[in-house]
Structures are given as C-alpha cells and as structure tokens.
Amino acid sequence: MMDGDGDDISILHVDDDPMFSELVSHNLTRRIDGVHVDTCERPEAVLDRVESDAVDCIVSDYQMPDMNGVELLEAVRESSDVPFILFTGHGSEAVASDAIAAGVTDYVQKDPGSDQWVLLANRVRRAISEYRAVEAQKESNRRFSTLIRAMPGVAYRSPIDSTWPMDFVSEGCRALTGYDPAELESGEVMWGADIVHPEHRGDGWDEILAAVEAGDRFDRTYRIRTRDGETKWVREQGLGVMEDGEAVAIEGYIFDVTDQHRRSIELRQKETLLDSLFENLPVHLFVKDDEARHVRVSSALVDDPESFVGKTDLEACVSSEMEHRQRAYEDDRHILETGDSILDKEEYVSNLDRWNLTSKVPWTDDDGNVVGIIGVSQDITERKRRKQVLSRQNKRLAEFANIVSHDLRNPLSVAHGTLELLREDIDDERLETVADTLGRIDDIVDDVLSMAREGRNVLDRERVSLADAVAEAWQTVHAEEATLELPESLGTVHCDRARLVRLLENLLRNATEHALTDDRTTPEITVRRLEDEVGFAVIDDGPGIPDAERESVFERGYTTDEDGTGYGLAIVSEIADAHDWDVRIRDAAGGGARIEVRTGQGLAPEADAQSNSTSED
Structure with missing residues (x-):
C-alpha cells in the first residue's frame, strides 16, 4: 500500500543494466508499501506495456541503447500522461531542459549512497499521488459534465446582476429555450431581458439578492419565451457562490415545469369545482375510503360535516340512528367487497321521520381497484308524502269508478231493456225522448269513468x-x-x-x-x-x-x-x-x-x- 491509502502501485523501471534494475526494485519495494516493480531493459517494450497494462509510474534511465530516456518520454507522452521520472547518472542541464520540455514528471540524479533511494521513493510516491488526484478530478469533472449534458434543464453560472448575464450555460439551454448556449455566454442574448417573460422580468430580485448574500438557496417559478415565441413555465433554484465570505456569483438550475403547472391549475380547478359542489348543491354528497370511513361530507343533510370525517356510519351515529346507520354500513361493505353500485335506494330515517333517496358507486383507481365510495343522498320526504296522498286519492277514485260502473250501469241496463220491451208494444214518440235521455246518461257515465281513471297515475x-x-x-x-x-x-x-x-x-x-x-x-x-x-x-x-x-x-x-x-x-x-x-x-x-x-x-x-x-x- 502507498502510505496507507489502500491502492496497489505498479512501477515500470526501464534500464539496460539488470543488476542496477534489481537494486532499484529492492529499494522501492522496501520504502513504498504495496508496490510492485517490473523491469524492462528495452525502451521499445515500454510502449506496449503502457498501452496494455495499468502502470502507475515509469522510472527510466537516460542513457540506453537505441533510445534515450527523453526520447522514450516523448513516445510515452503521445498516448499517456502516466508519471514519468527520469532517474539517471548522465544528467546535465541540457538533459533536464529537454526532459521538462517533453513533459517529465520529475528528475532524480543517481548518487551513490542510501539517500538517493529515499529521495527516489519520495518522488515516486508524490508523483503517483498527484497523478491519481488529477485523474480523480478529471473523472469527477467528466461525470459532472455528463450529468449536466444529460439533465433536461439548464445549469448556469451568472454574475450577480438583475439582467442575468451568463458566464456558463449548459447544453440543455437549446431544448428549453431554442437558444445556443454561446449566445447567452457571449451576451448576445440576455436571460433576464430576452428570455424571461416581460410580465416576470425583475420579479423577486430583492428576495433573490437577500438569499444569495445570506448564503441561502432561492427557489422561484416564472414564465419564459423561447426563440420560437412559445411560452413555458420554468422553476429555478440557485445559490450564491461565496469567496472570502462575499457572494460573487450565482449558480443554479432552471427546468421546465409547464406540464406540472398546467396539471396544478387543472387540479386547483377540480378542487374548486368539488368545493362548489359540496358547498352549494342542495343534495347530500359524501366520499368514503376503502374502510368505509368518511373522507368528505357536505352539509345538506347534516349539521356538522366535520364530525363524520374519519368515521364510518356506525362510528358516527347516535343510538337513535343505529338501525338506519347499520343498513348504510352494510351497503358500504357490499360495494367495497363486490364493486357493485347501489342506485336510487329509498332509506327511512326513523328518528328524523325522513326519507332519503341514496345512490352509491365504487370509487376506483387507474387500475380499476376499488379504493372507496362516492355517494349522494336527497331528502324525498315531501315526494313520498305526495305519493302517499296520490295513492290514497287513486284508491278512492278506483272505488268511485267501481261504484259508478256497478251501481249505475246495472240500473241503466234495466232501463234500456225495459224501454226496448215497451217499444215492441207501444208506438209513442215520448219513448224516443226516454231513449235519448238514457243515451245521454250513458255518455255522462262513460266520461265520468274516464275522468276518474285518467288522473295522474303512472304513465307507461x-x-x-x-x-x-x-x-x-x-x-x-x-x-x-x-x-x-x-x-x-x-x-x-x-x-x-x-x-x-x-x-x-x-x-x-x-x-x-x-x-x-x-x-x-x-x-x-x-x-x-x-x-x-x-x-x-x-x-x-x-x-x-x-x-x-x-x-x-x-x-x-x-x-x-x-x-x-x-x-x-x-x-x-x-x-x-x-x-x-x-x-x-x-x-x-x-x-x-x-x-x-x-x-x-x-x-x-x-x-x-x-x-x-x-x-x-
């Protein structure tokens, strides 16, 4: 391990002297935990190792046949930024200058004695640590850049200015606004002056400035106009960038919330509509959950709707209502268990001497599962009483019609029969008058019976x-x-x-x-x-x-x-x-x-x- 950081270290040592290479490997292994040293005598073979294997550091001699250390460094730098330490006894200012120009990580002079091994180990350790830190930062930047590019909104950095000039704008700007990021970064297009909707320009700037200076996050929603003239709703969240305790810029993220805003408006409209229905309709509305507990209740038939919320009909009733509430609760359980509706059921509330007409239907989710009950009740007491009165009237009319039909028809039939017998024996004009009178009585009876039977009975x-x-x-x-x-x-x-x-x-x-x-x-x-x-x-x-x-x-x-x-x-x-x-x-x-x-x-x-x-x- 390297100073306890938990990573294995792979070092490639390049030198044409096998004995010296063994000495280098021995000393680095002693001084750096977890190190593994491979030796390579031919510089040409190094390039293959760098391309195919993970190498944390190259330690190379300068004076070698076919290719010196600086030439090897130049070849390595064509494909890799791996730390490269030139460890040579043939050094000079010219060699050092060439090495630095070629991108050498460090330069260590070979020197008889043990101090050179300590120095070399320290330089190797430091070069690897710095290289890994740089690579980690590169990877972090790469991931951040990938994340920014993949995000659907706009990440930005802006000076603290109410016109919102942009130092940096992410690629998501194109999809959101139709403008190229370079147009905003150059100042050709200003976010605050050109993209923010005219009715929202300058909105909340004082609050934003106060939040930024206090080191707090701000959050706002407003409209923008795209290059094509389309209006969108966006949400912006940002935070001040602090240097030496002072806010010097704003960094934030802006994303499209047009659909959410539209759904929010639709939801508010539905809520308003629902409120109006529950508050103004002259019928009793109620909603219950999957346990038959009231979720919402109107006040058409109850004095205190809130007292029902969270309770079933059984839990909300008083003793005098028990019979009625028991039947209502059983109906609720039937709907929840079967999904069947109960429509136009007449219910008598004995303690109030009132008749209700109630309909209940299952409340289902998007998958068709029953999650509750929606119902409506209407006071039909007056209707029931009128119907009872009408029923009694119709009964009396029927009785009257039977009386007329029986008690008048029979005597009329006798009179008609007797008249016909008289006509056979007597030729008298007065009998015609009697016949006409009896016929008129027949017509009156027919019409009276018709009147009695028409009425307002149920129509088919x-x-x-x-x-x-x-x-x-x-x-x-x-x-x-x-x-x-x-x-x-x-x-x-x-x-x-x-x-x-x-x-x-x-x-x-x-x-x-x-x-x-x-x-x-x-x-x-x-x-x-x-x-x-x-x-x-x-x-x-x-x-x-x-x-x-x-x-x-x-x-x-x-x-x-x-x-x-x-x-x-x-x-x-x-x-x-x-x-x-x-x-x-x-x-x-x-x-x-x-x-x-x-x-x-x-x-x-x-x-x-x-x-x-x-x-x-």
Missing part, C-alpha cells in the same frame, strides 16, 4: 307515432261526413300510447261536432306539427271558440251543446297534465278553432329527418 311512456295514434283515434269518431288531413309525417311522441289516443279521440270528436253546422255539412279536420314550438295542433274549419269561453271549455261539465256531456276537453286537459304538456286554444287561419298541445321535448321527428310544418295553420 314509449315512442309513439303521432300519425298512427291519430289514425287509431279517428276510427272511433264515426264522422263519415268529415274529412281528415294529415301531413306526410307528424313525428313521434314520448308518451303513454293509450292516453294519447284517448286525448286525440276527444280532440277530433270535439272538432267534428263543433265544425258541423247548418252551413257546413262536410267539415275538414287537420292535424299538424307546431312551427316554432314542440307539439301538435288539431284544427277545424268551424265557427271557432270565442275568447270569453276559452278558459272555461276545459272545465268539467262545461258544454255549449245540448247533447254534450262537458267532459271531452276536460279529459284532454287531464291527460295533458299527466304528461306535463300544455294545451291552449287559438284561432285557425281562415276561421275555425286551433287547439294546440305543446309537448316540450316530448315530440321528436320520425327517422330524424322531419321538421315542423310550415303551414300557416
């Missing part, structure tokens, strides 16, 4: 061709003297088919009956789509409906026909209300009544190719 909605529904309804009108005009297509309606047909029956029957007058015996009925709104209209060419009567015609029992029941348009109104449609009366172009049914978004074109009628009607 489907896409129905309006033209087909009109054709079906027209067959029941029995108006042989009237004509019906339809366009090529009326589109489709999202509705209960049976009720739409019933609505159309009453509209068409009303149109034919009121259009049929002494002056007009062949009324024309038209059905069209609305022009500027979504819906359809039934149009007749009769006398029309006076403005004063338009609000009354939809009332139950209202009629201007002595043979009418007054329930036809009331039934239309009931069916329209059940669908959330709107019915109104207008004058038809050229006279007559135009009853419009506005269906909102319920009317769609057939085959996605139809448009509203352009008829004036």
